[in-house]
Amino acid sequence: MFLLLVVSISFLASALVHLLLVSSPIARHFGDAPDHRKVHQTVIPRLGGLSLILAFLIVLAMRTLVPGDIWPVSGNHFSGALLFIALFLAAAGTLDDIYTLDFKPKFLLQFMMASGIVLVLGHQFGTFSLLGYQVDLDRVGPIATIFWIVAVMNAFNIIDGIDGLAGGVAVCGFAAAGFMAYANGAAYLLAMNVALIGLTLGFLRFNFSNRYKVFLGDSGSQFLGAVLALMAIEVQRMPNAEFSVFVPLLIVGYPLFDISVAMVRRFFKANSRGLPGRFARMFAADNEHLHHRLVYLGLSHVQSAFLLLMVAGSLAASGVLIARLQVYGRIAVLAYLTVALFLILNRLGYLGARNWVTIPRAKAMPLNIVGVIEPDEVFFHALKSFKQNKFDFLKMPGKLTKFMGEDLLAVTLYNAASDQFEERWTAALRASEYHDCPAIVIADAPDIEKVKALHPEGFRSVHFMAKPMRLPELVRELEKFTQSRAKTLARRPRERKFSLAQIALRNSARD
DSSP, X not given: OHHHHHHHHHHHHHHHHHXXXXXXXXXXXXXXXXXXXXXXXXXEEOOHHHHHHHHHHHHHHHHTTSOTTTSOOOTTOHHHHHHHHHHHHHHHHHHHHHHOOOHHHHHHHHHHHHXXXXXXXXXOOOEEEETTEEEEOTTHHHHHHHXXXXXXXXXXXXXXXXXXXXXXXXXXXXXXXXXXXXXXTOHHHHHHHHHHHHHHHHHHHHHTOSSSOOOOHHHHHHHHHHHHHHHHHHHHTSTTOOOBTHHHHXXXXXXXXXXXXXXXXHHTOTTOOXXXXXXXXXXXXXXXXXXXXXXXXXXXXXXXXXXXXXXXHHHHHHHHHHHHSOHHHHHHHHHHHHHHHHHHHHHTTSSOOOOTTSOOOOOOOOSOEEEEESOOHHHHHHHXXXXXXXXXEEEEXXXXXXXXXXXXXXXXXXXXXXXXXXXXXXXXXXXXXXHTOOEEEXXXXXXXXXXXXXXXXXXXXXXXXXXXOOHHHHHHHHHHHHHHHHHHHHHSOOSSSOOHHHHHHHHHHHO
């Protein structure tokens, strides 16, 4: 009953603070404007972090009114570390939300806060267990802990790309940490995790709202990451608990998994020149994270968040299992996770391995081939993965160095960056005229309006679609604009049983 009361009070405090701040004039100073890496199209307040921190401070103050026999006081000044995180990020994180700091001052502030937690307040990893062997970190412990806190903070900052994802992942992590605290008799840690779950649920109520919608912002994502990183440290340090090194990693498993995949992918990206360039690109922002790919595949924000929360919950639950199992049980859980994550990455196109789960079948080459001009890799993979049986998509060079034949049904282009729009939509127009087929150009609304203003007479066979664009919408547009051409190609007598476009498609599949 006490834990139910804690989560209810925390939820109400969070919801009330969010409502007051979003309704106040201060909300206009926290606007998150859309750009080419974001999936929202209107300015939305980034007040979730500040509201979350203020609500947490209220709950922390109310904690002092609860008797020690009901909510025990931690023996290692844990509440002081939480208070330090909240006050530091209330200032530094809010500054970042207003002025959008560069990564260098942001990293500096993060390392300053992590160093304060480790070197001043004394919270750090001491020992851990690996395959049944106890390892003492000794002098490496403080350095490893500082990098751990910074890594988790940035991981949460990166996954905060669609509604409910960062908050839902945090709830999974707090639930796992709370369960292990309960199993080891750490009542103060259990109650604090329950309070944080209530606070985060209060934010999620407004994150999914239409009228009072609010984003977590950098302050909120960093706050959740820092607090969860500290929770993982406390779980590892609990008396008489010899947890595996994988336990804290799996508590925050999904954010670390996402940031690891992103950094490896950026390092091996083809257009990175030289080793210094590859290392620099590892920290460059892009729109190819797991949640981006799910949205490009046609899933809504809620559907994408739900699927990724299943992954996050599974990883957190695996951490709980590893903490309770012996060596062979831990190996079995890790083997299962390895296979599952491999299948996820392969399905989303990160690995490019053959889909060996399904039985390959020989099928006839489709006639309805749509050329994709110099495609963005995420967009092209989404096209190839989208479940539909009317079109097949083929990469096309922008300079049209490869002739695709008269059987090409249409061409399409997805413009990822505004500075490239001029030459890219011109390439789509040239391809449309060269192959005598319609073209669909997907770009930002301001770029489209600029082109239409310069050409008021319009274009005979080029159709523009504004971002964000869902793949079902694109398929419907392709059906509408290619219907007459498809009928013409179907009635035309063939002199051969193949087309040049089909040969190009076979060659690209073989490559």
